[in-house]
Structures are given as structure tokens and as C-alpha cells.
Amino acid sequence: MSYVVVGGGLAGAKAVETLRESGYGGPVTLIGAETVRPYERPPLSKGLLLGNDAPESVFVHAAEWYADHDVDLRLGATATALDRTTRSVRLDNGDEVDYDRLLLATGSTPRPLDVPGGERALLLRTLQDSHRIDEAVTKDSRVVVIGAGWIGLEVAAAARSRGAQVTVVGTSALPLQKILGDEIAQVFADLHRANGTDLRMNAHVAEVTADAVRLTDGTTLPADVVVAGIGVTPNVALAADAGLDVLNGVLVSSRLATSDPAIFAAGDIANIDHPLLGRRLRVEHWDTAVRSGPVAARAMLGEEVVYDRLPFFFTDQYDLGMEYTGSAPADAEVVVRGDLASREFIAFWLVDGKVVAGMNVNTWDVADKIDALIRSGSPADRARLSSPEVDLSELAA
Ligand SMILES: Cc1cc2nc3c(=O)[nH]c(=O)nc-3n(C[C@H](O)[C@H](O)[C@H](O)COP(=O)(O)OP(=O)(O)OC[C@H]3O[C@@H](n4cnc5c(N)ncnc54)[C@H](O)[C@@H]3O)c2cc1C
Known part of the structure; x- marks a missing residue:
């Protein structure tokens, strides 16, 4: 048997690690465009x-790991x-690599900013992109971040921490509103404003010039550095061109097999038939890459496995x-335990009277309990949910 993984990102790396940890000693190839x-x-x-992490700390494995484990890393x-x-x-x-089992883990590509001058905006996906932003942003920079999602807000926070003047432009009324809903999104708006970021919401970019971002309402935001974080597109061309079933990602079963039983998909591109949620789900987060890569590897080895991990991100x-566990529509009912104003709380999202997602903010070691609570499908007792006196594990009865 020969195993080939296309995509040298997190999901791919964790998959080859699992192939070797399982004791498989035959050919393993990992192909990465970077x-x-x-x-x-x-x-x-x-x-x-932020300058807190050493550059070497980002790598999934030490450089010698691949040779030591006889992984043909291309x-x-x-x-x-x-x-x-x-x-x-x-x-x-020009090389051709034969496989018996193939894993596609090709990840995502940032959406380009589709306005005149949009190519001036820096995007952030790769180490190289991060270095570019790192070099561009100084304490004297005027930085305009386009997109008030996770990446945009994180870049804004990092730039502010350097002392840069930062403006965030977002199309909705609040940052993260479409993910978290009004009440919790407001927490993030307050956080960024309290740290000196100029949030321009309900705003649309018309043009990026050499020294400014112009909005459709005529506002001009002076900018030395422009960063766009406006979402990503899953890299599915390889799968689609090969005739695999593709719809918002590569369609896979709960064991991460594509419509071709010899080919599997994991990470950002996998649109998974989720056995617990009873619907398809594609998740563009770290945890899914870390967990689905190994499950796909075990499925390729012929093991009976199921991917039933709830979405999780941080x-x-x-x-x-x-940390956020589960999956909820933004308009779901919210129950809060703790204090939003001091940014130390757990928010629960309820659908049909049951907890479907929970987010612990500056509150730790509860994500597993939230996970268990969601899995239990227990009817939510709002009073006990909101009471810090009640241990969450008691609610997952
Ligand atoms: C800046 C940033 C911050 C993030 N922060 C968080 C966070 O705080 N929390 C969280 O949960 N998630 C976060 N994420 C998301 C998380 O990193 C991704 O979900 C995860 O990296 C997905 O892993 P992956 O292996 O599926 O894809 P990727 O990491 O994108 O790796 C795919 C790899 O495949 C390569 N590739 C693509 N096509 C081909 C091809 N045809 N041939 C060969 N190679 C190919 C690509 O070049 C890439 O190297 C962040 C992402 C970014 C960009």
C-alpha cells in the first residue's frame, strides 16, 4: 500500500504522523506547495x-522528523x-506519484479584496504573509484592517499592541456579528474600542489607493498598511477537476471518505457528514485540522472510525x-453565566431549548464540560445554566 497526502499543512502533517504512529512502515509521501x-x-x-512566539515554535514537527520517519516530504x-x-x-x-490511498488536505486561500487597488491589501495565510505584515507595521503606522472577523481582529490587536493607529472596517453593525449574534459580538466591539481601535462598521470599501482606503460613503481613511481578512475559499479545484463530489468543500462521509473510496479529505476542505449533528459541516479551524487528519489516516488504514468531533476554535x-465549542446560528437564544462587562463569562447558545454551542471567555478548563453538555442533548435549565454555583457537568445529565 502506498499512502499519499496532498497538502503540507496541519491536517496533512497530523495524518502522516498517525500513519507512522499506527505502525505502518510502507511508503508515505507528503506533497506541499509551500x-x-x-x-x-x-x-x-x-x-x-506580537513577538511572543519563537519562529521555530510554529512547526508541527522538527525538521528531521520527516526523514527519521521515512516520510517522503516534497x-x-x-x-x-x-x-x-x-x-x-x-x-x-512533472513528477507522477502513485497512490493506493490518497488524502486531500489542501486547505484554503484568502479571498482577495475585489475593489480597485484591492491588490495593495496584504492577505494573511502563510508564514511569508505574516512576516510581510510584521515588517510593515510599526508603532508609527496607520493600519487599516478590512474585515472584522477573527483574522482581522487578531491582526488589529497585534498592530495596536505595537502602538500603531488602527482602523477596522466591517460590513455588519458589529464585528463577528454573523457568528456570535448581537449580544456577544458587542463584547468584541467594546474590547477593540477600549484598546483604541477605530471600528468603522456598516462600512464598505470602494478603493485602496497608495496611501488610503476609500469607503463607499466617501470617507477616506489614511493608510500606510492595509490588511484584508475577508474570509477564505477552500482549495477544491484538484478534487473537482478529478470529478469528486464537491459542494462547499469536498463532500466526505463520517469516515472522511470522498465519493471515491480510495480518496479521503480532511481539514478546511472537508465538508463532513457529521453523525452527531445530523448534517454536513465544513469547519475552517485549527482543531478540525488536528483531529480530522488523524481520523482520515486511520480510515485509510482500513480502521472503523467516525469523525464526530464538535467544532471547536479559539x-x-x-x-x-x-474557546468556542459547538455550532449555533447567530440568532439563537443566548444564556450568559458570568459578567459580560468584565469579559469573564460563558455564553451558551440554545436551539429548541437545548445547548448547541458554548463560548468560555477568560474562563478555563470548561470546554470539555461544554462539549459533554452539548452532546447530552439535555433540555437546558436556563437558571442553572446561568448560575456559576452549578457545575456544568451536572447539567449534562
Ligand atoms: C493567520 C491565521 C490564524 C488562525 N488562527 C486560528 C485560531 O486562532 N483558531 C483556530 O481554530 N483556527 C485558526 N486558523 C485556522 C487554521 O489555521 C486552519 O483551519 C488550518 O490551518 C487548516 O489546516 P489545513 O491543513 O486544512 O489547511 P492549511 O493549513 O491551509 O494547509 C494546506 C496546505 O496545502 C497546500 N496546498 C494547497 N493546494 C495544494 C496542492 N494542489 N498541492 C500541494 N499542496 C497544496 C497549501 O499551500 C497549504 O500549505 C487560523 C488561520 C490563519 C491563516
């Missing part, structure tokens, strides 16, 4: 930009086509650290 070995992206907008190599009949992957350098912005 010229550096797999690394974790969260520090790119946090620890690396960096700077892009897979350009799959031949499912001959079971081979064509690379841009962010750090200024002195706010949070």
Missing part, C-alpha cells in the same frame, strides 16, 4: 506578530491533477482569550 515544512497558522496572527511541489483510473497524482515539476485578542 517551501517550508508544515506549520500551525494560529500564531501567524497572534504570537508571531516541498515546493503543487499537485496539479489526479488520475483516479491509474491512481496517480501529477505534480507541477482566539486571543488583547487580554481576552476564548
